[in-house]
Amino acid sequence: MINRLIALILLLALVSTNLSGLFIYAEFKANQKLIAAKLCENRDKPQLNCNGKCYLMKKLKDAEEKEKKQEQEARSKSSVDAFVVNEPLVFSFVSLPHTRQRPMPIFFLLSEFNNDILHPPSSC
Template sequence: MLLKPISILLLFSLLSANCSSLLVFLGFEANQNYIAKELCENKDKPEMHCNGKCYLMKKLKQAQDKEQKQERQSQKTQIQDALVVKPLVFKQYAFAEINLHVPFSTGMPQSIKNSIFHPPQ
């Protein structure tokens, strides 16, 4: 029952985090008249035909800076996660000593059976 609304909410939050400049632009389009009349930095200069675009550019710059800051922070955490060093444990394994005496005449170890190494019949 609650699975569908929760999944929609999570999907919306993921999309809004990645598309913040799109949300800023949509907010500007929805409130352009108010922004042009009240919040525009150039409202006293009508010959510039700014119509609130200066405010839009400032907000887009803020959103871009925020995204870059979040990206740098996520990269730092990824690097920190990658550099977690677990202590190395060295175990000493005992190997059986192998005494293979190689005679100079045959060039083969004596402990290996000669029945394996024979010419084809």
């Protein structure tokens, strides 16, 4: 149960960053009449038929700039630490005593080969 809850929270966190524009648009559509009446820059010019779209564009632009700023901050904070050794690498090889190899024993000699079983059955 707790694993599903954690997975759902992580999924929502990932999706919310990618769908911020969708959330802004949904909020705009839900409150479009109020935005057109109170927050629209062109509310005094009804011939433009803006209906609050200027406010929507402004919010989308702000969200995009905020996202770009967060990306730049994340890039500036990320760093790579390198571990550099100034001393040369020295390998020392230990010589092992040479052992004489014995020939491999032959377990299957041709003289011991039994071919009585490797033929087709005889008809009676």
